[in-house]
Amino acid sequence: MPTPLTRTLVVNGEDRTVTVADDGEQLLYVLRNQLDQRGPRFGCGVAQCGACTVLVDGEIRRSCVTPLRTVPEGASVATLDGLDANGAHPLQRAFIEQQAAQCAFCVNGIIMGAAGWLEQRNESGETAAPSDEEIAAFLSGEVGESTFNYLCRCGAHVRMIRAIRQAAEELLS
Amino acid sequence: MTTNELTRRGFLTGVGSLAVAFTLGPAVLDQQAAQAVAAGRRPGVRIDETPADDSLAWLVLTPAGVTIHSGKVELGTGVQTALTQIVVEELHLPTGRVGYVQGDTQVTPDQGTTAGSKTIQNGGPELRRAAATAFQALLDLAAEWFGVSRDRLVASDGVISVAGTRRRVTYEQLLANADLVLVADRDAPLASPDDYRIVGQSEPRVELPDKVTARFRYVHDVRVPGMLHGRVIRPAGRNARFQAIDPGSLDRARAIPGFVTVVQRDNFVGVVADTEWAAIQAANPSTGIEVTWEDGQPLVAQESLPEALRDPANHYRTVEVVGVGDVDEALPAASIQVEASYFTPFQMHAAMGPSCAVADVRSQPDRETGVRATVWSSTQNVYNLRDSVASLLGLPSGSVRVIYEEGAGCYGHNGADDVAGDAALLSEAAGRPVRVQWSRQDEHGWEPLGPAMAHDLRGGVTNGEVVAWEHITSTPTHVSRPNANPGTLIAGALTGTLPSPLPNSSGNTGTRNGPVNYTFPNRRVIGKLVRSFETTGETSGTPAAPLRYRFMRSTALRSLGGFSNSFANESFLDELAAASGADPLELRLRSLDDPRAIAVVEALSEVWAARPSGGDGAGAGIAFQRYEAEFAYVAAYAEVTVDADSGAIRVPRVVVAHDCGLIINPDGLRNQIEGNVIQGIGRTLKEEVHFDARGVTSVVWEQNQFNPTPQYPVLRFSEVPDIEITLIDRPHEPAWGSGEPAIGCVPGAIGNAVFAATGVRIRTLPMTPARVLDALA
Structure with a gap:
């Protein structure tokens, strides 16, 4: 029988308590169906596309393969819905300026992944904005220990890379 | 067109009752506008499709704003923005927020399928004419307002003025006193391209801000009161038949907190639960229901596709698409002769978000609208899906309403329609609204595919000129979109309806871009139409029996046969160039x-x-x-x-x-x-x-x-x-x-x-x- 679980998470800065009947329920469904988050999206359920990406305590996580029981009590969860109070995070503005999407279903993952990655680079003392090649490598799961790949099917890749570079430059300036 | 030619309808013109539309988000605006128009409560100008009383509007102008009613839908390609540019150009309005109601069988005209790169091409001119008609009406109203002739009027950015004077009137003022319902006029004068201010500009995508801030509502985000969650359990093979649900697994599923029901009709199996997670668990054979299936006829093997597509036993029809000159005479006479064969496998749309739909099937029709079933879907054609869902449920078309909600990508006829059929069956069985989200495996495994294609080309070159060209394309159908036959949906096929007959031609489908635009004097293009399933005879495209597929169900994938036909044509032309040193x-x-x-x-x-x-x-x-x-x-x-x-x-x-x-x-x-x-x-x-x-x-x-x-x-x-x-x-x-x-x-x-x-x-x-x-x- 499944084990019920109650957790309090800090979702986009706000305390939210959720109860699930099965502590194996993936974070994605908790966020979408109990906490009204639209950013994290179901794409594959097997951590191969990135559409469900969120940040858990600053770490890039694929919420489709993150059972709630593995998310610590009191953990902070950041989603695209709350990335910026006014929806004007440099990444969001850059994506609009560069018109870096078509259907945009994948955009949640690309922006949240990039937000987490740029923050990590910042914390590690990196002072230069990443090159287009580095951004492409990150989004292809070829940077550091991360093997997370991000997929886009519409073909807005070139624009997304440009938007991330623009946002990175702004964040560093 | 002058004012006395306008048809009038008795709209109430209570200016004070207007909703403030432009300060609300687009979704809210659209719903309000649509409801207000449906109720006929607003002053303004409305441009209809036909003079009939039940005609749907292309365009609604009220003092609060303009709303486009588009049968062509935003599939993520930016047509909402482009169509809006076309409309505001003709209306002489500035860019800005214009309401856009799309793909709703109760509200928007039927503009056919949003496909084939035809939205700007065909949908654009229709909306443009509607907007031009509205603009002429505004000029008429202004002429009346000022008491001057129309030729003295100048329009710009939503204001009409009398040339050479300071007299001006805004569209809002004119619309507040208007009660016009017009029919889009094919002959309405159009703005000259030389005067375009907005068409031709790189206007930013109108819906993108909402998409990058997670405010946008995809079909996956639709939630309706009382909604349950469904998942489908597909057969173990394309031709497999239902045998049994393991009783022990059924008990196990029933013990899942939130489990509601399992639905089995013929070969269709699905589960319904209070929560999405419970539905996922119930549909998973290791935690929920285990279904056994009996294998059916085997599919043609993947490795033998190139031969099988060319096998005459698999052809139900041969079509000559192009016949110019005499290839049979010219080819053997050519000084250089080349033959080559090409192949493209089955490919898929592969949208990032697996298909999803919500259906609300009631036991009784709504008293006001007569609607019994409402479906939210990312279909390319709400009207065709309405007809297929209606026949799937055994309802008249008029009692089904389909509302478009954008999905993930599109790229052709993907699983959007099929999942709507799944949701309809599950909602009917559960007596509650049901949202069905396909898994990635459902999508990759069952979405209708772009079919494999085999190409055989022969060509001849003499004195550096291509003198003979032959291209034979062999491929299963590239069009199996929904229609009033429920067998065009997976849910219909699994509940025993035959698929629709295979088409008689490959004209703009399997042999799309088979024809070349080169001026070769002798050329021939032939389509060999491959039977996807057992048919009632050698030359018949009519299905003989359910679940007798030879090749997997296939349909329209971006550019249909054009992708592979052009691959073959342009590769082969290169081969001719190489062979002749050109x-x-x-x-x-x-x-x-x-x-x-x-x-x-x-x-x-x-x-x-x-x-x-x-x-x-x-x-x-x-x-x-x-x-x-x-x-x-x-x-x-x-x-x-x-x-x-x-x-x-x-x-x-x-x-x-x-x-x-x-x-x-x-x-x-x-x-x-x-x-x-x-x-x-x-x-x-x-x-x-x-x-x-x-x-x-x-x-x-x-x-x-x-x-x-x-x-x-x-x-x-x-x-x-x-x-x-x-x-x-x-x-x-x-x-x-x-x-x-x-x-x-x-x-x-x-x-x-x-x-x-x-x-x-x-x-x-x-x-x-x-x-x-x-x-x-």
């Missing part, structure tokens, strides 16, 4: 007589002249096509590198020259072309649906421990080239669509580049490292 670009120019075709090829001359010399693992190739042989002109140049050790092809650079007539939104057009290039590279290098005797085995993006066999990947960020685009604008020509013209040039340009790089011709897609190594060996 320069590929020169040969194309010599073989074209249409100045616009010549212009896009010539636009590549400079980059072609500076191309890598080839032969050392790096090379360049070009391709040309005119979309559907009669619309947009595209020429593409691709550079590749081929790693002789690994067999890996990389495409570092692509250059495209594109002429689709009048350009509505240059940046939106570039975005589409980039998407065509990137998706085209994926389909050329990586994408192949793998299957066994039962069905699809490539059910996720990449191989993993649960799926150790080859899967279905798409292009990665690190594999994307630099893309350079030359747009040729033709402001005085009709605007053609750009959703798929460019993709057809990609595989040919890459294949030709690989040949230039290695001297080896790859004639089978995708050009995987293994195939490249085989070819190089």
Whole structure:
């Protein structure tokens, strides 16, 4: 029988308590169906596309393969819905300026992944904005220990890379 | 048109009751506007499709704003923005927030399927005429307002003034006193392209801010009161039949907290639960229901597809699409004769979000509207889906309402309609609204596919000119969209309805872009129509019995047969060039007589002249096509590198020259072309649906421990080239669509580049490292 679980998470800065009947329920469904988050999206359920990406305590996580029981009590969860109070995070503005999407279903993952990655680079003392090649490598799961790949099917890749570079430059300036 | 020609309807003109629309978000505005219009409560001007009382509106202008009612829907390609530009241009309005109600069988006119790069091309002129009609009405109203003749009026940015005076009136003032219902006038005067202020500008996408801030509502985000969650449990094979649900597993499913019911009708099985997680658990054979299935007729084996497509026993019809001159006489007489065969496998739409729909099927019709079933779907055609869902449920069409909600990508007839059928059956059974979200495995495993294609070409060259050209295309159907037959939906087929008969022609489907635009004097294009399932006779396309598929269900995938036909045509023309020592670009120019075709090829001359010399693992190739042989002109140049050790092809650079007539939104057009290039590279290098005797085995993006066999990947960020685009604008020509013209040039340009790089011709897609190594060996 499944084990019920109650957790309090800090979702986009706000305390939210959720109860699930099965502590194996993936974070994605908790966020979408109990906490009204639209950013994290179901794409594959097997951590191969990135559409469900969120940040858990600053770490890039694929919420489709993150059972709630593995998310610590009191953990902070950041989603695209709350990335910026006014929806004007440099990444969001850059994506609009560069018109870096078509259907945009994948955009949640690309922006949240990039937000987490740029923050990590910042914390590690990196002072230069990443090159287009580095951004492409990150989004292809070829940077550091991360093997997370991000997929886009519409073909807005070139624009997304440009938007991330623009946002990175702004964040560093 | 003058005021006394206007038809009038008794609208109430209570100005004080207006909703404040422009301060609300688009979704709210759209709903309010739609409801208000339906109730006929507003002052203003409404432009209808026909004079009938039940006519739907194209355009509603009220003092609070303008709302477009579009039967063409936003599939993520930017048409909402472009169509809005067309409308505000004719209305002489500034850009700004214009309401856009799309794809709703209760509200929007039926503009057919949103497909085939026809939204700007066909939907644009319809809305443009509606807007021009409305503008003429505004001029009439202003003439009345001022008591002057129309020719003294000047309109700009929502204000009409009397020339040479300070007298002015806003549209809001005019509309507050109007009560006009007009029919879109085919002859309404149109703004001159020379005066365009907004058409031709790179207006930013209107819905993008909501998309990057997670405010946008996709079909996956639709929630309705009382909604349950459903999942489907598909058969173990395309032709498999239901045997039993293991009783122990049923008990196990019932114990899942939130489990509601299991629905089994014939071969259709689904579960319904209070929560999405419970539905997922109930549908999972290791935690929920286990179904046993009886194997049916085996599918034709994947490795024998090239032979099977060419096997006359699999052809129910042969169609001559082009017959010019006498190929049989000219070919043997040619001094150089070449034959080659090409192949493209089954490929898929592969949208990032698996298909999803919500259906609310009631036991009684709504008292006011008569609607019994409401479906929210990312379908390309709400009207056709309405008809198929209605017949699936045994209801009249008028009691089903389908409302479009954007999904993930589209790229043709994907699983959007099928999942709506699933939701309808589950909602009917559960007596509650049900949301069905397909899993990734459902999507990869069961979405309708772009079919495999085999091509056999023969050509002859004499004195450097192509004198004979023959192209035989063999492929299953490229069109199996929903219609009033419920068998066009998976849910209908699994509950015992036969699929629709196979088409009698391959005209603009399987043989799309089979015909070339080159002036070869003798040419023939033939389509061999492959039977997807057992039919009632050798030459019949009518299904003989349920679940007797030979090949997996196939349908419209971006550009249909055009992708593979152009791959074959443009590769083979390169083969003729090589055999006769001609320069590929020169040969194309010599073989074209249409100045616009010549212009896009010539636009590549400079980059072609500076191309890598080839032969050392790096090379360049070009391709040309005119979309559907009669619309947009595209020429593409691709550079590749081929790693002789690994067999890996990389495409570092692509250059495209594109002429689709009048350009509505240059940046939106570039975005589409980039998407065509990137998706085209994926389909050329990586994408192949793998299957066994039962069905699809490539059910996720990449191989993993649960799926150790080859899967279905798409292009990665690190594999994307630099893309350079030359747009040729033709402001005085009709605007053609750009959703798929460019993709057809990609595989040919890459294949030709690989040949230039290695001297080896790859004639089978995708050009995987293994195939490249085989070819190089």
